[in-house]
Amino acid sequence: MEIAPGIHRIKCKFGANRMVYVHLLIGEHAAMLVDTGCAHNPEQEILPYMRSIGFDPAQLTYIVISHSDIDHQGGNAPMKAAAPQALLVCHNLDRPWVEDTEALIEGRYSQFERDHGIGYGEEGKAGIRAGCLSHPLDLTLVGGEHFRLSRDWVVEVVHTPGHTWGHLTILDPRSRTLISGEAAMWNAILDDDWAPAMPPTYCYVDVYLATQDRLMAMHIDQLAPAHWPLQQGAAVAEFLNESRNYCLLVERKLMEFAHNTGGFTLREAIDQLGPTLGRWPTAANQDFSYGMAGNLESLTKRGRLRTERNAADLITWRPV
Structure with missing residues (x-):
């Protein structure tokens, strides 16, 4: 649905009962897709939604990947095939894992095998390969860039590390909407029924907490996250506070x-x-x-x- 003028929220399903929301921003002069879901999601949900609102993929200018994860980058190759003119971009720090599925598996999903004996096994890795169709990037960002979508509409790229080093969010100052991806992760990642599907995977604690502080200081009226309902008004601060406090709760439990x-x-x-x-x-x-x-x-x-x-x-x- 359209959650703010020119900003569309598209639910993409994957796994047994999981979902991820990608976002389409349509201006008079340019259009931007934020994330591509898994390999099947462009054909299953993203392109059909574009057709349903009369939007031609040939009008797509940018495909921005918020961060390196299968359910955010897996549809990169299918989306580039459908919109070859669109520039595929992500943060420079996440580029190795966004461009190369094997690098993603080795660096992100296998990082706990050697020192902790924890991994997904060969069957799990085969599933990641099937669901993640990578594509070379056209451009990388560092945060702070501005994209003009209409004469009077400019959105800003905000670097929000923690879940990954190069996690990006998109701020629309016009509606004060932040397309937040997994910059803040509450106390659980939710499934399609809004029930807890898995723990929050924030990864890099010090910068994750700094990101929550930064977001709390911003004027955000609407938070549009990847695996959670829209947060509006006072619920935005509550969501960010819970994200911060839960991370600190885990720390206290570990010390005990x-x-x-x-x-x-x-x-x-x-x-x-x-x-x-x-x-x-x-x-x-x-x-x-x-x-x-x-x-x-x-x-x-x-x-x-x-x-x-x-x-x-x-x-x-x-x-x-």
Whole structure:
């Protein structure tokens, strides 16, 4: 639907009961698509929605990828095939993983295998390959760029790291709408029924918290996130505060766990604490590896925890 003048919100389904919202901005002189979903979503939802509102993909000027993840970049090749004139762009820091599916698998989805014994296995990686059709980028951004869509309509690219290093959001100052992707992740990622699907995967805690502070200082009347309902008015600040506070709650639980156990692996922390921190399916607890590893890295940098390796050569954390 159209959520603000010229801004359309398109629901794309994937997996058993998951969804991601992509956004289409249509101006008089240029048009921008923010994210492409998974490999099947351009044909299944994005292009049909464009046709339903009388928008020709040949009018698309920019395809902006908010960050490197299968459900945000997987449809890049199909969308470029449908709109070859559109410039495909992302933040410079996420470029290696957005351009190359194998690099995405190795750098993002396999990052916990060596030191923590946590991964998706060969079957999971095959599923990622099937759902992520990468394409070379035409341009990279650093944040702060402005795109003129109409004579009197300019949107701004805002660098909002935390979930990834190069996460981008799009600010429309005209309607004070922020297309926020996963810059703020609340206390769970939701499924198509608005039930918890998995833990928030914020990854890089220090910059993630700084991003929440930055967003809180902005004048945002409407937040349009990727896996959550639209947030409007006072609900925007509540959503951002909960995103920040939940990250700090996980940190506190990890410190309590460290003092109670004397030492633990990432897997042990996930298995013990994951079920106490949310109501997502048990199988999704593994995805806490992103958030908890980020919290543990932050605590270690601040001198609250120290690391060593156990007999299985896995990293363990102990309180200082």
